[in-house]
């Protein structure tokens with residue numbers, strides 16, 4: 272088949288796939304893909320409507336940026352393991368609003384290679400006599416497995432989350448796993464002995480490889496550790512970052528704050544068009560990755576601060592520091608009133624707010640509107656088949672207008 276013919280064929284297949292409204296057999300129990308079975312166009316409309324309902328008081332909502340093939344996009348996959356009464360080991364996800372495990376063979380959201388690794392680990396448990404951890408009895412060893420896949424480089428990280436630090440025959444286990452999946456580039460042991468709903472514990476030990484993966488995004492290389500945040504949809508991330516940075520309208524002269532910066536991705540890409548960037552992030556591992564990433568990419572006009580973003584900006588406001596542009600990408604809980612008040616007192620010309628939760632975004636925009644006007648509201652579908660939606664908002668200082 273010629274390249275042109277292949278491209279046409281792929282396009283047709285994708286269209287069919289989308290129209291076929293693939294339905295996940297587990298979605299009612301697992302709750303991971305609540306939009307499963309709904310045609311993709313309709314999913315996009317639902318999300319656009321939701322954003323419009325919450326944000327229309329601030330301005331016109333642009334059409335949502337969707338995917339051409341909205342399946343198997345998640346580069347980070349997490350599974351929990353359990354043993355049934357008959358001894359059979361199952362793995363998958365927790366049933367909605369409970370801690371019962373739904374055994375999942377395949378998932379429409381997850382990178383297929385990662386799902387295969389998770390299933391094969393289930394098979395290895397029996398040969399290595401490793402029992403899944405039982406939350407009720409506190410008996411057993413393996414709590415979770417996390418697989419991270421670097422879309423551009425193909426590097427794969429497997430994190431085995433154990434209830435205690437001693438794993439019998441761990442080297443042979445890794446060897447057997449790598450024999451089945453030679454694409455795995457690193458295996459990390461994470462110890463989570465606490466009675467908590469958090470997947471990862473504090474303590475980590477590298478069993479194989481570098482202990483992190485490296486991905487490429489928009490011409491830069493990013494190191495990602497087990498505990499660092501990294502956008503889960505690599506195809507849409509490019510569109511999201513391009514959109515956010517172009518709204519920042521940088522000319523090369525600006526001092527930019529990248530608040531809630533993770534491993535420094537947005538700030539580092541923006542640094543090409545800015546005078547200086549300061550990244551602020553609370554997670555120590557993410558900051559360590561960010562510092563390494565700046566060195567790897569030879570970015571000299573960026574620095575990182577490991578601190579609560581609100582604490583950092585309040586201090587910056589008290590010291591009358593200057594920022595021309597604030598990029599902010601807080602977690603689902605949104606930012607804080609103190610953070611917004613400090614931004615208002617610093618008077619940057621523009622704020623680009625990237626949000627994964629339109630509810631908290633609406634709350635924070637109300638605070639911003641004292642001094643800023645909303646110029647652009649653009650939703651992105653970062654999480655097809657789920658009800659989640661990402662939104663980028665550009666705010667301009669009323670004084671500048």
Ligand SMILES: C[S@@+](CC[C@H](N)C(=O)[O-])C[C@H]1O[C@@H](n2cnc3c(N)ncnc32)[C@H](O)[C@@H]1O
Nearest residue numbers: 500502531532533552553554579580600601602
């Ligand atoms: C949605 S992620 C965005 C990360 C990054 N901008 C990216 O695109 O990869 C939110 C980040 O905020 C960090 N974070 C959460 N609470 C914070 C706080 N109070 N202060 C600073 N960073 C925080 C998280 O660790 C996470 O890395």
